[in-house]
Amino acid sequence: MTRCRLCGSEAMASVVDLGATPPCESFLAADQLDQPEPAYPLHLRVCTDCWLAQIPPLITPEETFKEYAYFSSYSTSWVEHARTFVDDAAARLDLGTDAFVVEVASNDGYLLKHVVDRGIRCLGIEPSVNVGAAARDAGVPTLTEFLSPDTGSAVRAEHGPADLVVANNVYAHIPDVVGFTEGLRALVADDGWVSIEVQHLLTLIEENQYDTIYHEHFQYYTVASAIRALASGGLALVDVELLPTHGGSIRLWARPAEVAGEPSQQVVDVLAREKAAGLQELSGYTEFSARVAKVRRDLLRFLITAAERGETVVGYGAPGKGNTLLNHCGIRPDLLAYTVDRNPYKHGRFTPGTRIPILPPERIAADKPDYVLVLPWNLRAELTEQLSFVHEWGGRLVFPIPELSIVEVAS
Template sequence: MTRCRLCGSATLASVVDLGATPPCESFLAADQLDRPEPAYPLHLRVCTDCWLAQIPPLITPEETFKEYAYFSSYSTSWVEHARTFVTDAVERLGLGGDSFVVEVASNDGYLLKHVVDRGIRCLGVEPSVNVGAAAREAGVPTVTEFLSPDTGAAVRAEHGPADLVVANNVYAHIPDVVGFTQGLRALVADDGWVSIEVQHLLTLIEENQYDTIYHEHFQYYTVASAIRALASGGLTLVDVELLPTHGGSIRLWARPAAVAGEPSGRVAEVLDREKAAGLQELSGYTEFSDRVAKVRRDLLRFLIEAADRGETVVGYGAPGKGNTLLNHCGIRPDLLAYTVDRNPYKHGRFTPGTRIPILPPERIAEDRPDYVLVLPWNLRAELVEQLSFVHEWGGRLVFPIPELSMVEVER
């Protein structure tokens, strides 16, 4: 990577180099284990002109998302988060029977099904064939497309302008930031709203959340860099909310520039927090790599010592972030016998790079391991409750991020 994908600057500074890893959602079938497996450099840099943090676009969205292993509906807390968002958005924007809502990267309809239930016309724009089919089966109108200025204009021409365009956890997933933002502008009505949720670079760095750096995420936003990205497509930030999702996210409320008006006081407050953390100068990034290395050392030390004591450790979850962690730490089945996941699509497959078997969740109760390493640490409250049965045999939960910690769950 030689130039920033947002502003074109050549002044990119290293933040953390995680080596080379396979694409995080490229789970392996058993008959693929003896085949070559491509790996790509995973090196996060920050532009010292616009402060957009980014990795090189070494794989395309088409390679990742045409057939996708992640189904949002398998996370109970995420479905509830979506329901609450729809309820609040309907009230905030006065949406009703005459309104039209579009969600970009709508996955399996986890959010729009709540819009359908309210009798509001909606459409999902989802690039993955398999999860888009699941959405349609659930009664959510969905087209299989990647968003671009052309597809945005085509959807608008066929269905009309959207009063609300939702883009949750996708703004980091596209290398063409400018084109995607222009696509959002093409979809939204001239007096409409765009709501974007994306992980906040501030919490990523403060909480050592380096496992959320993977090839599906091409960039990582502060509010300051998001303002510049939105402007590239003719949108203006008018409000921001800080959310606990994914370890710390921002919800960006934007409108077409001509109707945006002055931003809320919350925008200035978050910009001040980012500036105080040093994220508009290199000083805010320099120690991150050292803290990442400590996470790796602590986790490996725990796993090696547990193995030496003859104790068993298994994983819970097979999220994309988990595969960054497993590959960076070099963890193999000798240290983590297997992991489990609620998504049956992943059962019988193996984690990319590290080749750890993925089994159904019931296997934990059958095997009664000493420790369960929780890979989707961002769902901590939900999973501590779901895994409370581990207490029956004295098992403990282990969370690797932001630092190694153990939880003795109780029923």
């Protein structure tokens, strides 16, 4: 990577190099196990002019999202998070039945179904054919398309301007930051609102959350770099919320620059926290690589010791982030016999690169392993409760991030 995709600067500094991995959602069918599997460098750098952290765009969104393995509705806590957001946004913005809400990257309708339940007109824009079809089957109007300035203008012309545009967990997934932001501006009414949720680079760095670095995530935002990105498309940040989702996210409330006004005190406060953490200078990034290496060593030491003792370790979940962790650590079925997932789409498939079988969740109770390695560690509270039954045979849960944690589960 020679230039920043946001500001065009060539002043790019290395943050962490995770080697080469396959795309994190490219789960393998059994008949693909003897076929070549492409892997791409996964090297995070930061622009020392605008401080946008980013990886090279080595795969395209079209390659990733036309057929997608992630269905948001399989996370109970995520669906509840979406419901709460819709309730709060409706109250905050006074959204009645005459309003129009658009969600970009609307997945399987996990969020907009709550908008439909309120009788508010809405539209999802979702590029993945399979999950978009699931949304329509659930009664959520969905357009199968990627957002661009042209798409935004076409939707606005057909449906009218949106009072609220929602873009949750997608602002990191697009290499054309400027074009996507212009698409958001094309969708939103001149006095409307844009709400964006994206992982916060501050917590990623502070909590060693390096497994959220993968090829679908082209960039990693602080509030400071998000302000620059929003401005590139004619939007201005008005407010920010700090969220616990994905290990620590920010919800950005933006408006067209002409009506935005001054940012809230919360924006000022978070910018000050980021500056104090050194994220607007190289000092905030220099130790991250060493801490990532320690996470790897600690997890491998635990898995190897368990294997030597004859103890069984299986995984829970097959999230994209888990595949960064598994590939970076070089974990294979000799150390992790299999993992399970609630999503039937993944059953009978294998994790990319590491070729670990993915089975239905019921397999854990049948096999009674000594340890369950929880790969979606960001759902720790939800999954600790879901997996409380492993206490019945003395099993324990293992969380690899922010540091190795072995947990006795209460019955």
